[in-house]
Amino acid sequence: MLDYITSYLHSDLTPGQAGNMLWATVYILIVFAGISLAVVAMNWLERKALAHMQVRLGPMRVGPHGLLQPIADAVKLLIKEDIIPSEADKLVFWIAPLMVVTAAFTTYIVVPFGPTHAITDMNIGILFMLGVSSLGVLGIVMAGWASNSHYPLIGGLRSSAQMVSYEVAMGLAVVSAVLMTSMNATGIGTLSMIGIVNAQKDQGIWFAFKYFPLGFIALAVFGVAMVAETNRAPFDLPEAESELTAGFHTEYSGLRWSLFMLGEYAAMIAVSSVAVTLWLGGWLRPFPNWLSGQPWDLIFSLFPAATFLVLAAIAALGVLRMPKHAYFRVQTIGLAGFAGVLGLIGLVLLIPPVRDRVEDIYWFVIKVAAFMYLYIWYRATFPRYRFDQLMKVGWKVLLPVALGALIATAVVGVL
Amino acid sequence: MSDATKYISHLELGERDETFLDSNELIINMGPQHPATHGVLRVILKLDGEKVLGTECVIGYLHRGVEKIAENRTYAMFNPYVDRMDYVAAVSNGLGYCEAVEKLLNVEAPPRAKYIRVILAELNRIASHQLWLGTHALDIGAMTPLFYTFRDREEILKIFEKYCGARLTTHAFRIGGCQYETYEGFERDVIKFVDFVTPKIDEYEELLTTNRIWVERTKDVGLISGKDCIALGVTGPVLRASGVKWDIRKAQPYAVYSEMDFEIPVGQNGDTYDRYLVRMAEMRQSLRIIRQAVGKIPEGPIMAKVPKVLKPPVGEIYHSIEAPKGELGYFIVSDGSTQPYRVRVRPPSFVNLQALDLMVRGALVADVIAVIGTLDIVLGEVDR
């Protein structure tokens, strides 16, 4: 038994490939918890970043700088009354949010956080990812229909049309990246997520910069399509609040509604992971060619610890800047505790074995976080597209551009 | 007019086409509780998919019988009520009412009072346009301008509060002049505000004017020609954006607008984008007026000699001013008693709202939102 547990530690495969059920379960639990935590953190970060872009403070009351706001929100949503409209189709109404969440979380099976840090590596990794994430739209359509109300129905119709349209452009962009994996000596490419990153490692270039600007164009197309796929501003028509009140989830409340939100944010992280894996080198650290060699490896492996230490320093600065007043005492202590935890994590990350294992994950997460920041930025900047304009962008701009980039990549690759 | 039916918004809400596959004609009830109808407007939409076949506005949810109240109050007592109509431009409402009653009484406010009135009315115009811009942008999906405009509108409200103690329903003017002398440092505050807000308007424009999505969402949306505007009685920025250079401040100047040097911004196409540009330019012109007015403001009394009990002679008067939303008119009939015999308010929002149907027919649902926003209606004024 012990052997069963420890044998995996020496292998350089993902637990799924190694066939180690125990470690696969552990990984699933870690990924599930990690993504849930990321969604919660994203909730807070989005509100804070958005607020600062809009000359306001955002949550400030629950905990220091509103750090505990997501928890308060979660509690509120859990204890809220769960309403099912009497005319709704109860079964479908009940299944819809589960479908969205399930689809969003299932995709993480193949997301490679590091060379071995994935639940499993499938031969059809990217295909699986796109396929399962496209099941999420079924949940939205079902929610729109089951609510038996006009606004959700229009929201559901909009979202199905939108997602089906943008999947085409998205798929073509992905294909051009997959095509790049076959530009090696054997001429055989791969659909496996880990394989794609390894191809970038072997070819010594991130696919975003390969055949510049072709790879970059494909990334840009994917970057637009992924925003549309996840129903986020400026493509948030299915839930356009000023037009359709709340679109497909108008009739949802409490826990079910929060499941939709959970699914939406999880899907955002998932598609960002795809973009990072396909074009931005996944877990690879930046500048592997230019800044190569032992010292640089060491410096880059110190980044995770440095990040946490800087965050801890910022939090500590916040502690110093807290008003010296009895009213703020609890908050000050809380913030100091938070700074302490961050600092402690930073120190732990300095220990060499931990450092080496965590570095891959760190770079992956940082790249995904950049995409998540883009999501917030879009939301603060752009008005919402109209439906016909959305379709026009999807079919008349993105699709030809993606197709052109694909053909150009193939031609350049053969030459 | 032969093509009068073009202007009539009347939905045939008859039987639906009951074929099995062709039943995608949808009747949607938008409002009275809806995030984008700016209050309690209810619009019944007849849709073919997302295309609007026709609309019908159902209003009156905020009807308070202001005109009936007026008949049972004295002239001075009714003054605060007018603030509650267009509650985002209360100063303009008060200005129109006070001037109308003054006309009826045949008195004239002293010059200093008139200058104060102009300054406050123009500040209020800016505040109203800022509120419009924020909510309009929010309707179209841009959240950020809302917070920018509300931050700057706050400064105006602070000036109001310092001047008369109220932020929104100011009741700033009295029949015959102003009740309050300006506070110490009023001019300085106003000039400081003008200097502060001038770059901010550029900031709003930076966010929106060249934003591609904004331009796509507003260009050629809600088109209305100048001829249609006049036929439908649409006034204010909507009329000017359609290319008709008409502003009561210039055409029939009241208060001291005849002494001010400003321009009337006009648009060409009469679409939502032009209306946006016109309102932005109007804010700049208002700043220009304020700057001049503060420079020229004379010393002197702020209240004309009016009797304690107002008893206008028998007669009737119509007086209108250029409110932020268009022509705001007061038609007052006096029977010689202390109470007006009849007060009729000619609300710009009410008349402008009629144009909604013409502007959105054939457009998409999302355009309805944009057009309701661009008409800049305030339901307190529509329903009175």
Add this chain to the structure above:
Amino acid sequence: MVAKLKGQYGSGLEALSYLGQNYLVADRSLIPEILQILRDEEQFDYCVDVTAVHYPERPKQFEVFWILYSFERNERIRVKTGISDGESLPSSVGLWPTANWLEREVFDMFGIKFDGHPDLKRILLPDGWKGYPLRKDYGIIQQDNEWVQINLGIESGQ
């Protein structure tokens, strides 16, 4: 203009001015023609307002006003006429489409009917409401109690 109109219609028409504002007082029978002429020949292309006043003690209970404006001449004019209760007026929606809602409001508040109006129904008050609030015999706190009880499920709206 006034002279011309007066020559045409004689005693049915009076042209007056009060506080610098011109207005015509016309007979009910002359209204459609006068409005037509004002719009077509005198360029009063903008109907500012249509409203009414109730004088319960007069035989012709209602005075109805049209407030017109001409962009060409930058001039306002009021046309007023008196009608008795139950009498109707020709609708001017054909002349100025803006009169649509304005006439509906007059109907809503005074109960004056406009012939030829495309959709004459209540606008500010609910469709089933009884009574015309801006008539002088309608008390200020009066309301259609029956409607309130049926539709709102409360005893009284006061």
Add this chain to the structure above:
Amino acid sequence: MAPVATTFFFYFLSALALAGGVFVITRRNPVHSALALIVTLLALAGIYLMLYAPFVAGVQIILYAGGIMVLFLFVIMLVDVGRAEKERQFNRQWVVAIISATGLGVLFVKVFANSKIMAQLMNKPLPTLAESNNTQIVGQGLYGNYMLAFEVASLLLLVAIIGAVVMAKKKI
């Protein structure tokens, strides 16, 4: 990876697919039927995975469950479900259907009972399918040996698309 609990998953997925299929034809509400069809399609994808055909499984999910069923639902949602439920079902050929289904069933039972044919089938050595490069094999097959068939199929689809456009548009 070594397969786990193969028998269980085979029967589980088969039962799911069968139950879904039955629900598709027995539900009166078309949306419920469509959802049952999705369950069937997903179960089939699972069976493909068990057959070491991950590429087919992935395509099954992305095309049928994620694409075509969304369009199905799209159309069904626009239809007045209340009316559709009262509509006469398309089951007038139930006699023919029963006869053909029974025939097929008898054939299956016969083959299964006939030990000679079974032995012949079972004794054949199974070709070893490599899970790790399944996609590559499919790709080479489609664009190598079966190039012509593949292109003909795509041409057929193109014709179908043009036909749909012509039928949907009243005037071009």
